[in-house]
Amino acid sequence: MALWGRRAFSALRVWGPGGGRKCISNSVSASGSFGSRGSSEKKFSLQDVAELIRTRACQRVVVMVGAGISTPSGIPDFRSPGSGLYSNLLQYNLPYPEAIFELEFFFHNPKPFFTLAKQLYPGNYRPNIIHYFFRLLDDKGLLLRLYTQNIDGLERVSGIPVSKLVEAHGTFASATCTVCRRSFPEKDLWADVMMDKVPCCPVCTGIVKPDIVFFGEPLPERFLLHVLDFPMADLLLILGTSLENQGLNSGPCACQVEPFASLSEAVRGSVPRLLINRDLVGPFAWHPRSRDVVQLGDVVHNVERLVELLGWTEELQDLVQRETGKLDGRDI
Numbered sequence: 001m002a003l004w005g006r007r008a009f010s011a012l013r014v015w016g017p018g019g020g021r022k023c024i025s026n027s028v029s030a031s032g033s034f035g036s037r038g039s040s041e042k043k044f045s046l047q048d049v050a051e052l053i054r055t056r057a058c059q060r061v062v063v064m065v066g067a068g069i070s071t072p073s074g075i076p077d078f079r080s081p082g083s084g085l086y087s088n089l090l091q092y093n094l095p096y097p098e099a100i101f102e103l104e105f106f107f108h109n110p111k112p113f114f115t116l117a118k119q120l121y122p123g124n125y126r127p128n129i130i131h132y133f134f135r136l137l138d139d140k141g142l143l144l145r146l147y148t149q150n151i152d153g154l155e156r157v158s159g160i161p162v163s164k165l166v167e168a169h170g171t172f173a174s175a176t177c178t179v180c181r182r183s184f185p186e187k188d189l190w191a192d193v194m195m196d197k198v199p200c201c202p203v204c205t206g207i208v209k210p211d212i213v214f215f216g217e218p219l220p221e222r223f224l225l226h227v228l229d230f231p232m233a234d235l236l237l238i239l240g241t242s243l244e245n246q247g248l249n250s251g252p253c254a255c256q257v258e259p260f261a262s263l264s265e266a267v268r269g270s271v272p273r274l275l276i277n278r279d280l281v282g283p284f285a286w287h288p289r290s291r292d293v294v295q296l297g298d299v300v301h302n303v304e305r306l307v308e309l310l311g312w313t314e315e316l317q318d319l320v321q322r323e324t325g326k327l328d329g330r331d332i
């Protein structure tokens with residue numbers, strides 16, 4: 001089912017919602033700005049975005065992120081050829097890479113998922129400057145919500161309040177028995193995972209699964225916040241994601257929602273959208289808007305540029321230093 005979902009949606013991406021194949025190859029200018037309709041219209045730029053934030057003309061910033069913001073912390077993303085997790089799952093002996101997040105395979109053999117879980121478990125890695133940039137946005141009262149597809153928990157570790165987060169693909173912070181649905185204590189889950197033990201329910205002996213969203217499972221209820229957040233947003237930042245999460249939300253539940261790629265279409269037409277990513281993805285490729293800005297290339301480099309334009313460089317460095325010191329103290 002998951003693969004079917006993936007392929008169907010990939011086709012949608014290539015052909016676009018209007019049905020025709022979009023030519024995107026010449027749309028990105030040398031500077032990386034993108035989306036201007038016609039030569040008379042001034043291109044919206046990274047400077048314009050910075051100015052909107054700096055002057056507080058935008059105060060309801062919604063952020064969407066994926067695995068690309070955690071690669072600077074040393075965590076591989078999913079789809080980058082060669083380095084991405086899906087190209088490096090040979091050791092787990094999976095029938096195909098995505099099986100690691102499929103319930104059917106998990107019930108057949110939960111070991112590969114727990115081996116990966118041990119590697120990705122929060123505590124093994126630290127937030128980087130991008131997480132702290134979002135923290136600074138929030139400290140300044142400008143962050144409406146951060147939607148993350150990441151399960152590494154680094155947004156929490158950076159100190160962004162949980163109320164400002166939507167962990168769309170779940171979290172290791174809670175776990176549930178797959179049979180009786182009882183919740184399982186986080187510290188027991190951690191202990192089992194670290195000891196390479198498949199966690200089992202003390203009541204019914206069913207396998208316990210961290211509340212990470214597998215293909216076909218509904219997204220967490222908090223994801224419904226998007227219905228309020230996106231129409232209210234006055235700026236949308238998208239970083240480090242291929243916007244390819246299809247298949248995760250095909251469960252028959254009220255939480256059934258549109259995938260991330262379509263979510264970026266849910267902000268009002270006048271709202272600027274900034275994509276910082278190595279690749280041109282999602283609606284930025286197949287349905288660009290006049291106030292879209294695309295900064296292709298390394299995510300850290302581009303965030304640093306934005307921070308510089310904002311005049312926040314020193315403040316961000318101080319924050320990183322302070323928070324890193326705290327983590328050193330906690331030996332995380």
Ligand code: OAD
Pocket residue numbers: 065066067068069071072077078079080084101149150151169213214215240241242243244245248276277278279281297298299300
């Ligand atoms: P992907 O691996 O699909 O996409 C990561 C994107 O970040 C790619 O476009 C990369 O080119 C880009 N990228 C990586 N490192 C970068 C860097 N240093 N600078 C700039 N760009 C960089 O990861 P996601 O979009 O997060 O599901 O994947 C979405 C979901 O698919 C995941 O949440 C996962 C997976 O199936 C679950 O975990 C359940």
Ligand code: ZN
Pocket residue numbers: 177178179180181182201202203204205206
């Ligand atoms: Zn149970």
